[in-house]
Amino acid sequence: MAETQTAGAEVRSADPEQFKLRLRRYDPESGEAPYWDEHTIELEPHRSVLEAILQARDRFDGSIGIRCSCRQAICGSCGVRVNGEPALACHTHLDAALEGARDGVIEIEPMGNMPVLKDLIVDMDAVHWKKIQRVTPWLIAKQPVPEREYIVPRESMIDVTQTMACIQCGACVSDCLAMEVDPGFIGPAALAKSYRFVGDPRDDQHEERLLDLSEDPEGIFDCTHCFKCVEACPKDVNPMGQIMRLRRIATNDFHIVDKNNGERHEAAFTGLIKDNGLLWEAELLPRSYGGNSWFGKFAPPAGKELLSSLPAILKGLIRGKVSPMKALKPHRIPKNDLKQVQSIYDKVESREKRYELNLYIVGEDEQVLESPSATSDPVAVGVTAEPGGKEPDADPGAEPTDTPAEQRSTTEGEGK
Amino acid sequence: MKVAYWPGCVSRGFTPELHGSMAKVAPLLDIELVELDRACCSGAGVIAEHSQELADTLNARTFALAQQVQGAELMMNICSTCQGAQSECQERLDANSEYRAHVNETLANEGLSYEAGLTNKNFLWLLVEEIGLDELRSRVRRPLSNLKVGPFYGCYIVRPRNRLGIDSEHPRDHYLHQVIEALGGTVIDYAGMRKCCGFPIITMNKEASLKQAGRHLGDAVDAEADCLVTPCPLCHLNLDLQQPLAEKVVGRDLDMPVLHLPQLVGLALGLEPKDLGMSRHVVKPTSVIDWSSTVVGAAAPAGGGW
Numbered sequence: 102m103a104e105t106q107t108a109g110a111e112v113r114s115a116d117p118e119q120f121k122l123r124l125r126r127y128d129p130e131s132g133e134a135p136y137w138d139e140h141t142i143e144l145e146p147h148r149s150v151l152e153a154i155l156q157a158r159d160r161f162d163g164s165i166g167i168r169c170s171c172r173q174a175i176c177g178s179c180g181v182r183v184n185g186e187p188a189l190a191c192h193t194h195l196d197a198a199l200e201g202a203r204d205g206v207i208e209i210e211p212m213g214n215m216p217v218l219k220d221l222i223v224d225m226d227a228v229h230w231k232k233i234q235r236v237t238p239w240l241i242a243k244q245p246v247p248e249r250e251y252i253v254p255r256e257s258m259i260d261v262t263q264t265m266a267c268i269q270c271g272a273c274v275s276d277c278l279a280m281e282v283d284p285g286f287i288g289p290a291a292l293a294k295s296y297r298f299v300g301d302p303r304d305d306q307h308e309e310r311l312l313d314l315s316e317d318p319e320g321i322f323d324c325t326h327c328f329k330c331v332e333a334c335p336k337d338v339n340p341m342g343q344i345m346r347l348r349r350i351a352t353n354d355f356h357i358v359d360k361n362n363g364e365r366h367e368a369a370f371t372g373l374i375k376d377n378g379l380l381w382e383a384e385l386l387p388r389s390y391g392g393n394s395w396f397g398k399f400a401p402p403a404g405k406e407l408l409s410s411l412p413a414i415l416k417g418l419i420r421g422k423v424s425p426m427k428a429l430k431p432h433r434i435p436k437n438d439l440k441q442v443q444s445i446y447d448k449v450e451s452r453e454k455r456y457e458l459n460l461y462i463v464g465e466d467e468q469v470l471e472s473p474s475a476t477s478d479p480v481a482v483g484v485t486a487e488p489g490g491k492e493p494d495a496d497p498g499a500e501p502t503d504t505p506a507e508q509r510s511t512t513e514g515e516g517k
Numbered sequence: 518m519k520v521a522y523w524p525g526c527v528s529r530g531f532t533p534e535l536h537g538s539m540a541k542v543a544p545l546l547d548i549e550l551v552e553l554d555r556a557c558c559s560g561a562g563v564i565a566e567h568s569q570e571l572a573d574t575l576n577a578r579t580f581a582l583a584q585q586v587q588g589a590e591l592m593m594n595i596c597s598t599c600q601g602a603q604s605e606c607q608e609r610l611d612a613n614s615e616y617r618a619h620v621n622e623t624l625a626n627e628g629l630s631y632e633a634g635l636t637n638k639n640f641l642w643l644l645v646e647e648i649g650l651d652e653l654r655s656r657v658r659r660p661l662s663n664l665k666v667g668p669f670y671g672c673y674i675v676r677p678r679n680r681l682g683i684d685s686e687h688p689r690d691h692y693l694h695q696v697i698e699a700l701g702g703t704v705i706d707y708a709g710m711r712k713c714c715g716f717p718i719i720t721m722n723k724e725a726s727l728k729q730a731g732r733h734l735g736d737a738v739d740a741e742a743d744c745l746v747t748p749c750p751l752c753h754l755n756l757d758l759q760q761p762l763a764e765k766v767v768g769r770d771l772d773m774p775v776l777h778l779p780q781l782v783g784l785a786l787g788l789e790p791k792d793l794g795m796s797r798h799v800v801k802p803t804s805v806i807d808w809s810s811t812v813v814g815a816a817a818p819a820g821g822g823w
Contacts, residue, residue, distance in 0.1 A: 200685070278712050278713045278729065279713075279718070279725065281712075281729075282715075282725045282728040282729050282732065283722065283724075283725040283728075286725075318722065319722075322718070322721045322722075323718060323721065323722050323725065324718075325672075325713045325715065325717050325718050325725075325726075325729070326562055326672070326713075326717045327672040327676070327712070327713035327717075328601075328672055328673075328676035328677050329672075329676065329713075331676065331677050332676045332677050332678065345562075345565070345566045348566050349566055349567065349568075349569075352567070353567065353568070361721050361722070362720045362721050363721055366563070366720045366721065367563055367566060367567050368567075370560075370561070370563040370564065370567075371563065371564055371567045371568075371571075374557060374558045374560065374564065374575075378557040378558065379526040379529070379530070379557065379558050380526035380527065380530065380558050380561075381530070382526075382527065382530050382531045382754075383531075385720075386719075386720060389720035390720065409762075410762070412761055412762065413758055413759055413761060413762055413799070416758075416761065416799045417531070417758055417799060420796065420797050420798065420799060420801070421796075421797050422531065422532070422533070422534070422758065422797045422798065422799065423531055432526075432529055432530060434554065434555060434556070434557055435554070435555060438555040438556075438557070441578070441626075441627045442557045442575065442578070444626060444627075445571070445574050445575060445578065445623055445624075446571065448623050449568060449570050449571045449574060449623065450568070450571070452570075455568065455569075455570070456570045456619065457569050457570065458569070458573075458609045458612075458613055458616045460608070460609065460612055460613075463613060464612075465612040465613070466612060466613055466614055
């Protein structure tokens, strides 16, 4: 349990204490509605919520349903909600859980966004695994396959270990806010898995994968950017961050213009800030639908959208929230400053290689270790790497490296 | 206190009542606002999605401008989305000196440079951490007695916790609760208070976006809130401007007024709803809530104190 939460760790008592649990119970086959059940258990504060549930099951009620196996945050079986937040039951200390309890009782529910099979056990097959299968979760090797091994840059391999660290616990799926309103959304776990192959230089289908995920109305552009999955993940996979990178590679490297307005919205937003320094809301909407130019709003999709938004726009006008002047004219920063902003755009956008800082690869300044082996020699990695089957065995923040930034060629792959 | 003030774009565009009410509230709290009118949009995460370096450089420029404001104690914003987007850029800039030098090289053309370690706080954080709840309480002229307020935090100001500095000492994800109470109001908890308003996908999946807004508003109605308060103008657009459309998507009447944070503070400090631009909302708080006597008391004469 070396990497579990450490809140209050310094002054932990070694003696068992009493903790109250409130468990969500439900048996769909019984025909009864779900209900809450309370038990008081006795354990040392550093023990896990999972141990508490198991004690309640052993001592008071053998019918409590919970799925678990390794009890050390590696098998991903015991995903639940603790006090309303997604967590691994075995990865949450009782004292930390008590701190987050509303009324002194640790509340444990099944994960969200997935049907409950019994009590704390949800149907992972019906949602999570179906979505993982949706993204072709295996490597499609570049041909011809080399006789020996593929030679790939070290940074690329460290980079994909972040998504390979996923233990398929479903915590991010449980609390995905886009999925809550749109169950068809491919979702954070599967899209992170998809980056694992799009970010892998040995995979041959980057463009096909991205085209598929961009054009799907419930693909990469359906993410609401709410950071829920980032917070939920017990393994720092940063699913939302991976989704943003999928978008960046799809729009910038492969120039995919999707039917969901994803690329147009990004281009319109970025373009409007370059032109004005500030956002011109009245132009953003029509351009996102009709294309990134002043004429965009006259394109049929933009007209249709404007028509459906008319009630909101009219009300805004009547209330003086939206003035006709504001709708017709952008607000701008002073001329000299706009020039500065535009020169930043010109400089950054004209680079041959995109310059990105990936903190997962380089870590923070004080974490970077001085090491004689800090060269970017390519490492050989076998082509049969098991998706999701490998755990990074070192703290990625401590990986020796001499390049501060991940550099990805903007010309990688052929633009369409 | 003097602050380098970043109002953002939307507070000067489609939610002018936010910028206006902040200007009225600041002197009542002895905040001197030095507006960063030369700075550009934070990118709201969208520019970073397009190019990380571009977003980082544009925001480093804003930070550098803020650091040039003589006598300013920190930078303050009134937009959660700016807070989130700028914090993300600042995290990278502060973490790696080589990267910072690279970004500063671009800024050097304009004679600007960002030094690591800027303090950038949303008005909400500044209220609790700099002004203090006791001080705020002492300045209330019209306690919001009997006003049931649902906090709407949104996403960018509460997640991810590490980056935003949220911990047991700085429970920033509870500050709206604390401020509402300090102003004399009653906090209404409801399911959607820390969920996404749906704005980021309004152009990509309008139905899902409006369903999000409609659900949270509906949750607040069911919890019997009189109004919501939010520190984010983009949330305000989806929750207020789009509320009539959200009503259609979720198939129920909502009629839920949504206040900007400075408006709620201003009311309690004795300002009039009209002066705070509250008649400019799509769901007019002035028509839904009786501000005259039943819900909130009349403002005490200046200097009275409560």
